[in-house]
Amino acid sequence: MNILQDISLCEFTPVEEIKKRITKLKERMERNGICLSIILQNVDIFYFTGSLQKAVLLVPIEAEPVLMVEKNTERARIESPVSQISVKNDRDVRNYVKKYLTGKKKCGMELDVLPVNIFQKWKKMLPDCEIEDISKCIREIRAIKSEFELSLIKKSGKIVKKVFEEASKIIKEGEREIDIAAKLEYIGRINGHQGFLRMRGLNQEMMNIYVIHGVSATIPSFGDVPISGCGITHAIAQGPSFNKLMRGVPTLVDYGGGYNGYITDETRLFLIGEWKNETLKKAYECAYHIINEIVSFGKAGLYATELFDKAFSIAKKANLEDYFMGYGETKVSFVGHGVGLEINELPVLTGRHRILLEEGMVFALEPKFIFPGLGASGLEVDFVVREWGLERVVDFPFEAVYL
Amino acid sequence: MNILQDISLCEFTPVEEIKKRITKLKERMERNGICLSIILQNVDIFYFTGSLQKAVLLVPIEAEPVLMVEKNTERARIESPVSQISVKNDRDVRNYVKKYLTGKKKCGMELDVLPVNIFQKWKKMLPDCEIEDISKCIREIRAIKSEFELSLIKKSGKIVKKVFEEASKIIKEGEREIDIAAKLEYIGRINGHQGFLRMRGLNQEMMNIYVIHGVSATIPSFGDVPISGCGITHAIAQGPSFNKLMRGVPTLVDYGGGYNGYITDETRLFLIGEWKNETLKKAYECAYHIINEIVSFGKAGLYATELFDKAFSIAKKANLEDYFMGYGETKVSFVGHGVGLEINELPVLTGRHRILLEEGMVFALEPKFIFPGLGASGLEVDFVVREWGLERVVDFPFEAVYL
Numbered sequence: 001m002n003i004l005q006d007i008s009l010c011e012f013t014p015v016e017e018i019k020k021r022i023t024k025l026k027e028r029m030e031r032n033g034i035c036l037s038i039i040l041q042n043v044d045i046f047y048f049t050g051s052l053q054k055a056v057l058l059v060p061i062e063a064e065p066v067l068m069v070e071k072n073t074e075r076a077r078i079e080s081p082v083s084q085i086s087v088k089n090d091r092d093v094r095n096y097v098k099k100y101l102t103g104k105k106k107c108g109m110e111l112d113v114l115p116v117n118i119f120q121k122w123k124k125m126l127p128d129c130e131i132e133d134i135s136k137c138i139r140e141i142r143a144i145k146s147e148f149e150l151s152l153i154k155k156s157g158k159i160v161k162k163v164f165e166e167a168s169k170i171i172k173e174g175e176r177e178i179d180i181a182a183k184l185e186y187i188g189r190i191n192g193h194q195g196f197l198r199m200r201g202l203n204q205e206m207m208n209i210y211v212i213h214g215v216s217a218t219i220p221s222f223g224d225v226p227i228s229g230c231g232i233t234h235a236i237a238q239g240p241s242f243n244k245l246m247r248g249v250p251t252l253v254d255y256g257g258g259y260n261g262y263i264t265d266e267t268r269l270f271l272i273g274e275w276k277n278e279t280l281k282k283a284y285e286c287a288y289h290i291i292n293e294i295v296s297f298g299k300a301g302l303y304a305t306e307l308f309d310k311a312f313s314i315a316k317k318a319n320l321e322d323y324f325m326g327y328g329e330t331k332v333s334f335v336g337h338g339v340g341l342e343i344n345e346l347p348v349l350t351g352r353h354r355i356l357l358e359e360g361m362v363f364a365l366e367p368k369f370i371f372p373g374l375g376a377s378g379l380e381v382d383f384v385v386r387e388w389g390l391e392r393v394v395d396f397p398f399e400a401v402y403l
Numbered sequence: 404m405n406i407l408q409d410i411s412l413c414e415f416t417p418v419e420e421i422k423k424r425i426t427k428l429k430e431r432m433e434r435n436g437i438c439l440s441i442i443l444q445n446v447d448i449f450y451f452t453g454s455l456q457k458a459v460l461l462v463p464i465e466a467e468p469v470l471m472v473e474k475n476t477e478r479a480r481i482e483s484p485v486s487q488i489s490v491k492n493d494r495d496v497r498n499y500v501k502k503y504l505t506g507k508k509k510c511g512m513e514l515d516v517l518p519v520n521i522f523q524k525w526k527k528m529l530p531d532c533e534i535e536d537i538s539k540c541i542r543e544i545r546a547i548k549s550e551f552e553l554s555l556i557k558k559s560g561k562i563v564k565k566v567f568e569e570a571s572k573i574i575k576e577g578e579r580e581i582d583i584a585a586k587l588e589y590i591g592r593i594n595g596h597q598g599f600l601r602m603r604g605l606n607q608e609m610m611n612i613y614v615i616h617g618v619s620a621t622i623p624s625f626g627d628v629p630i631s632g633c634g635i636t637h638a639i640a641q642g643p644s645f646n647k648l649m650r651g652v653p654t655l656v657d658y659g660g661g662y663n664g665y666i667t668d669e670t671r672l673f674l675i676g677e678w679k680n681e682t683l684k685k686a687y688e689c690a691y692h693i694i695n696e697i698v699s700f701g702k703a704g705l706y707a708t709e710l711f712d713k714a715f716s717i718a719k720k721a722n723l724e725d726y727f728m729g730y731g732e733t734k735v736s737f738v739g740h741g742v743g744l745e746i747n748e749l750p751v752l753t754g755r756h757r758i759l760l761e762e763g764m765v766f767a768l769e770p771k772f773i774f775p776g777l778g779a780s781g782l783e784v785d786f787v788v789r790e791w792g793l794e795r796v797v798d799f800p801f802e803a804v805y806l
Contacts, residue, residue: 054626114518232598234407242410
């Protein structure tokens with residue numbers, strides 16, 4: 001498997017990093033009286049082991065973690081410093097799990113994503129155990145990124161930069177959203193985009209790129225996102241459409257970079273010619289203002305609610321609150337969301353949850369305005385939370401790009 | 404929302420079709436003593452209603468189905484003939500569900516995909532109900548496609564044809580797998596590819612395209628697939644890599660078309676110049692032979708096991724059984740799989756499950772051989788099961804393409 005070095009990135013997670021992550025998990029298990037975490041979701045396994053193979057990760061409170069690998073054992077061995085056991089079937093798995101359990105104990109599993117049928121199989125395997133949701137703990141740990149993770153997020157941001165640069169060249173009057181999106185997706189991929197982005201939870205689906213323009217930007221989707229386009233088919237019901245770009249009407253390019261698992265998520269507004277509509281122009285200026293204000297204000301130690309409130313109050317001052325983050329039933333309650341290995345990570349920037357912003361958190365701030373029947377305006381910029389303020393991730397200005 | 408007609412396909416599911424699907428579900432509910440199906444997965448909701456919005460579908464045995472839509476209600480109304488109710492929160496949902504339940508009853512839910520936390524919320528909402536898995540019933544119904552569905556699958560196949568035609572032009576010595584893949588993905592998208600493909604279940608992920616060549620084809624992934632490449636990062640661990648194409652070594656292009664929700668999945672073998680390796684050549688010839696034999700043999704009324712056995716016996720006769728569908732721990736147990744709205748549908752063509760092949764089923768037959776350290780050879784062709792035999796889906800020859 002030395003071949004891996006020649007044909008893929010091979011930027012493996014450092015051993016010390018894996019150890020720290022496991023330690024954080026154990027601290028939380030201790031606090032919650034959990035003696036064994038049984039981790040099944042591929043992204044969480046990747047986070048705690050450095051490998052994403054078909055496997056089950058056991059993290060016992062009183063022993064070293066063990067990765068039970070079904071396949072590919074060889075690749076898992078190369079990639080992960082966590083001790084490994086090769087397993088072939090459920091009986092193998094059960095026998096190993098039993099070693100860590102004597103008597104009635106409390107286990108942790110990812111109940112936010114684990115399907116009922118798989119859960120019930122485990123319940124049968126562990127009849128004397130109480131099984132509790134460990135997903136909140138995992139998501140909280142994952143919310144704070146290490147410098148190693150931030151370096152990958154910044155590399156992801158370099159792909160985003162390339163895509164926005166190309167967008168400045170290819171966005172032209174009369175082109176279809178889908179053709180622009182397809183070309184930009186191509187540019188991202190040959191510049192090292194990992195292929196797809198992950199979103200946690202049932203029915204959570206997304207594309208790498210949204211090129212959305214005019215009225216198509218106003219069609220809300222089923223997703224918990226402010227703008228996602230109408231897509232070319234109601235079977236997907238999101239994404240770029242066959243809509244053609246017009247002069248004077250903003251085109252939003254919302255692109256998710258992906259490098260070695262890590263996601264960035266930014267939106268730029270492109271305008272061919274002069275603004276045709278004052279409302280959309282005003283909304284763009286408001287979004288721009290919101291981002292600048294948050295930049296001069298945000299830092300570790302604040303609550304996410306404070307950032308949301310600041311954004312909302314600016315929108316309100318501009319008399320745009322009815323269109324802020326959507327309108328009517330499809331308005332979303334947040335102005336930003338965490339990004340990392342998944343695109344819907346913590347922290348969520350809403351007016352509801354008082355999440356403390358901590359050094360190393362990464363979020364996408366996306367003030368957007370949707371005007372039914374008219375169009376949408378907005379921006380999205382990623383930030384690393386630092387003690388001293390907010391650090392940009394993507395080295396491309398967030399002003400509107402005039403073409 | 405008339406705008407939808409101008410910028411997207413709008414090939415909506417006919418009312419009669421929806422009625423038939425619901426009737427089939429009710430027949431199975433009746434047989435299993437289920438009085439109410441509560442359907443939450445987006446693809447199943449799309450199948451039974453014609454719309455894929457944020458909603459819950461209720462199918463009571465004794466009344467008409469109701470789609471409880473959270474958002475986007477306007478789009479759901481345009482797309483689906485099923486009666487609809489707009490709901491805002493869990494209390495709304497509970498009140499409507501209660502209408503269909505009096506006393507202790509048995510409900511059906513999709514326990515193969517439903518996360519435990521969501522399931523437990525429903526359990527609380529329906530304390531007097533027994534909840535049973537309805538997913539097997541749904542998957543069996545969905546396995547048999549109507550002529551409407553087949554027409555969409557064939558349109559999906561047209562995208563595949565375009566991609567293979569383009570592949571014949573752009574596959575060249577020294578090109579990287581990822582660059583070829585990115586170009587072909589672009590071609591698919593501008594020709595109407597829906598954007599991504601769906602795969603049912605926890606951790607089931609896939610790309611639209613795999614361009615795999617030589618040794619990179621021999622690196623097994625975590626997935627239940629024979630060949631998926633090593634990818635450019637271990638965080639995704641599948642897909643095309645940075646590997647460069649060589650003369651005389653086969654390149655496999657495995658592409659999933661997607662049109663209006665429906666998937667096709669075919670693989671072609673491209674060879675620059677003359678075969679360098681006799682084993683890979685022999686394996687290709689064997690794969691080609693298997694497909695031809697299955698074509699002259701397969702039809703409705705046979706068991707899927709018979710097709711698998713035939714394929715396996717041909718591989719064995721050629722002394723290639725150790726490499727058939729993989730090697731060692733990573734060998735998969737099937738030679739084909741159903742395709743439809745998801746890529747891992749029924750029927751599965753294995754030696755294990757005696758699934759009866761019925762008129763209207765669609766499967767991808769993929770005899771592939773993997774030789775560790777050397778490379779892989781193989782093909783994949785989609786078929787509709789008919790009374791008279793097997794009907795092709797993609798109008799592109801399945802012989803190796805010599806460049």
